[in-house]
Every structure is written in structure tokens, then in C-alpha cells.
Amino acid sequence: MKILVMRPSPTGEELVKNLNEIGISSFHFSLFDFFPSTSLISLSQKINTLYQSNVILVFSKKSIFYTNLYLKKYNLQWPLHAKYYAIGESTAAFLYKYVKKKLFFLKRKTVKIC
Structure with missing residues (x-):
């Protein structure tokens, strides 16, 4: 196999x-x-949406990494008023390094297929 x-x-x-x-x-x-964007439509044009969001759903560590690079470059912080949801415990743990607040994540269930 x-x-x-x-x-x-x-x-x-x-x-x-x-x-x-x-x-x-x-x-x-x-x-x-995943690579840093070279698009003309960049995160800088969407940063207001990030700060207006009540819920932020994160799917990957790479998206956290590149978003954090942008925020750090422009001396910005992750929004503290929003609720954060992550797909997976390791993604939540990675995000916690930057957000430092309670995060929600899906707990995986191991399924054995016979």
C-alpha cells in the first residue's frame, strides 16, 4: 500500500x-x-473587512503566517473583538501564538476503516 x-x-x-x-x-x-500574493488586489485593500468581521475562520497555518507578516510589516494587530475558529487543533495552536485569546476548533475523530 x-x-x-x-x-x-x-x-x-x-x-x-x-x-x-x-x-x-x-x-x-x-x-x-501557498505563496505571498503579487496580485494588485492585495490584503491591504481588504484589511478593513478583517477589522469589521465578528467571526474569522482560519483554514491553514500558511494563511496565518502570511497575514501575520502583513500585519507586522504595517504595525497592525489581529482584531481582538472577533471570535476565531480554526480548522484543526494544530492550526488553532499556531494562531494562538498571535491572537492570545480563546479559539474554537474542530476536534478530529479517528475513524478506522476495515
């Missing part, structure tokens, strides 16, 4: 390397990767 890892780069390749090192045959294929 081989495992297909579809996690974005570079964490996808790192996971495959670790799996292969312990004898679990796996390979990497990502449908998307």
Missing part, C-alpha cells in the same frame, strides 16, 4: 520524507501551494 499526501508544500514533502524514513511508502502531490 502507498500513501498519497496532498498537503501543500513544503510540509507535504516533509511528511512524505518522514513516512518513507519509517518504512511507509508514500508520495506527494499537492493541488495547491
Whole structure:
């Protein structure tokens, strides 16, 4: 059996390397990767929306990382009035480093398929 890892780069390749090192045959294929935007429509044009939001839903550590880079560059902070929801405990823990307030996240349930 081989495992297909579809996690974005570079964490996808790192996971495959670790799996292969312990004898679990796996390979990497990502449908998307994250990079800083070079688009003319940038986060700077959407920053007001961030501060007006009551709920902020975060899907990935990369989105947190790049948003935080932008906020830090312009001496801004994450909105404290909003409720934050993260997809996954590790994403919530990563976001907590920057927000320092209670975060909500989905708890994963391990399902064994026979």
C-alpha cells in the first residue's frame, strides 16, 4: 500500500520524507501551494473587512503566517473583538501564538476503516 499526501508544500514533502524514513511508502502531490500574493488586489485593500468581521475562520497555518507578516510589516494587530475558529487543533495552536485569546476548533475523530 502507498500513501498519497496532498498537503501543500513544503510540509507535504516533509511528511512524505518522514513516512518513507519509517518504512511507509508514500508520495506527494499537492493541488495547491501557498505563496505571498503579487496580485494588485492585495490584503491591504481588504484589511478593513478583517477589522469589521465578528467571526474569522482560519483554514491553514500558511494563511496565518502570511497575514501575520502583513500585519507586522504595517504595525497592525489581529482584531481582538472577533471570535476565531480554526480548522484543526494544530492550526488553532499556531494562531494562538498571535491572537492570545480563546479559539474554537474542530476536534478530529479517528475513524478506522476495515
